[in-house]
Amino acid sequence: MKNNVFQQNYIITRKERMLANGHNSFLIFFTGLSGSGKSTIACTLEEKLFEKGFKTYVLDGDNIRKGINRNLGFSPEDRSENNRRIGEISKLFIDAGIVVLAAFVSPYRKDRDFIKNTVGHHNFIEIFMNTSLEECERRDVKGLYAKARKGEIKNMTGISAPYEKPLNPDIEITQQRSIEEAVNIIYNYIEEKLQFKK
Ligand SMILES: Nc1ncnc2c1ncn2[C@@H]1O[C@H](COP(=O)(O)OS(=O)(=O)O)[C@@H](OP(=O)(O)O)[C@H]1O
Numbered sequence: 568m569k570n571n572v573f574q575q576n577y578i579i580t581r582k583e584r585m586l587a588n589g590h591n592s593f594l595i596f597f598t599g600l601s602g603s604g605k606s607t608i609a610c611t612l613e614e615k616l617f618e619k620g621f622k623t624y625v626l627d628g629d630n631i632r633k634g635i636n637r638n639l640g641f642s643p644e645d646r647s648e649n650n651r652r653i654g655e656i657s658k659l660f661i662d663a664g665i666v667v668l669a670a671f672v673s674p675y676r677k678d679r680d681f682i683k684n685t686v687g688h689h690n691f692i693e694i695f696m697n698t699s700l701e702e703c704e705r706r707d708v709k710g711l712y713a714k715a716r717k718g719e720i721k722n723m724t725g726i727s728a729p730y731e732k733p734l735n736p737d738i739e740i741t742q743q744r745s746i747e748e749a750v751n752i753i754y755n756y757i758e759e760k761l762q763f764k765k
């Protein structure tokens with residue numbers, strides 16, 4: 568069946584979309600434990616970019632899992648499939664000329680590598696939210712860690728499932744950083760990359 572599927576080329580190209588938008592498109596991928604600050608930093612950075620006129624969109628674990636990935640759980644296999652789809656969705660958004668900010672636990676190196684390969688290395692910026700388990704557990708905004716400690720949640724990342732730290736992230740944000748500092752560090756890093764040159 569696979570052999571009977573053919574690539575359809577569009578009339579409007581990514582390059583034309585980027586030219587019309589006035590900036591490049593790529594993926595800013597936030598990985599880290601639940602509660603490490605991924606959504607907060609991604610959304611605050613998006614706000615800053617949006618206010619400056621960039622075309623942006625946030626893909627967030629909880630939201631994606633409520634819709635397109637609602638059939639997936641937290642086994643290693645389901646997380647891989649979750650991440651595979653995130654990679655493919657990001658690729659579509661990038662092709663549409665959008666700056667994508669994705670916030671996912673994405674605990675396995677091979678899954679993150681898969682996303683990087685799917686969107687292309689030059690379209691991928693990895694942000695490691697390096698907040699300790701202790702601090703995430705202290706925050707425990709959703710009460711998930713408390714439930715995991717009581718054995719009410721299986722496969723909880725950091726407690727009963729692994730988190731493989733990125734070996735060579737583009738940016739590492741430590742828990743001492745304020746939200747504003749973290750956003751500025753990332754913004755300064757991507758500022759040049761946003762510029763579309765004909
Ligand atoms: N077992 C377990 N482990 C980790 N996280 C859990 C779990 N169960 C539910 N949640 C909630 O799901 C959010 C993580 O989903 P992701 O799609 O980002 O996970 S993954 O990339 O497939 O590992 C995560 O969101 P964040 O807190 O924003 O990280 C949690 O709200």
Ligand SMILES: Nc1ncnc2c1ncn2[C@@H]1O[C@H](COP(=O)(O)OP(=O)(O)O)[C@@H](O)[C@H]1O
Pocket residue numbers: 599600601602603604605606607608670706708742744745746749
């Ligand atoms: N840099 C930071 N300093 C202090 N608290 C933070 C910081 N970033 C996020 N938080 C807080 O930590 C909690 C979890 O953040 P969240 O963005 O939901 O994490 P994640 O998306 O990784 O689960 C929230 O209450 C948020 O306000």
